Amino acid sequence: MSFCEALTITFIVLKLCHVIAWSWWLVLLPLFIQIAILFVFRGPDISPSENK
Numbered sequence: 001m002s003f004c005e006a007l008t009i010t011f012i013v014l015k016l017c018h019v020i021a022w023s024w025w026l027v028l029l030p031l032f033i034q035i036a037i038l039f040v041f042r043g044p045d046i047s048p049s050e051n052k
Helices: 003-016 029-042
Strands: none
Touching: 003 029
């Protein structure tokens, strides 16, 4: 489990227990950041435009 996944789960639990009153986009922001990083660094590796 990565740091971003653990942080996302922690934020979700805190949101559902009414400890934090953040909006859902802010609670899920670590997940969005992890997905963005995945696309930036892994996107060129899985690009279908490299047909040889």
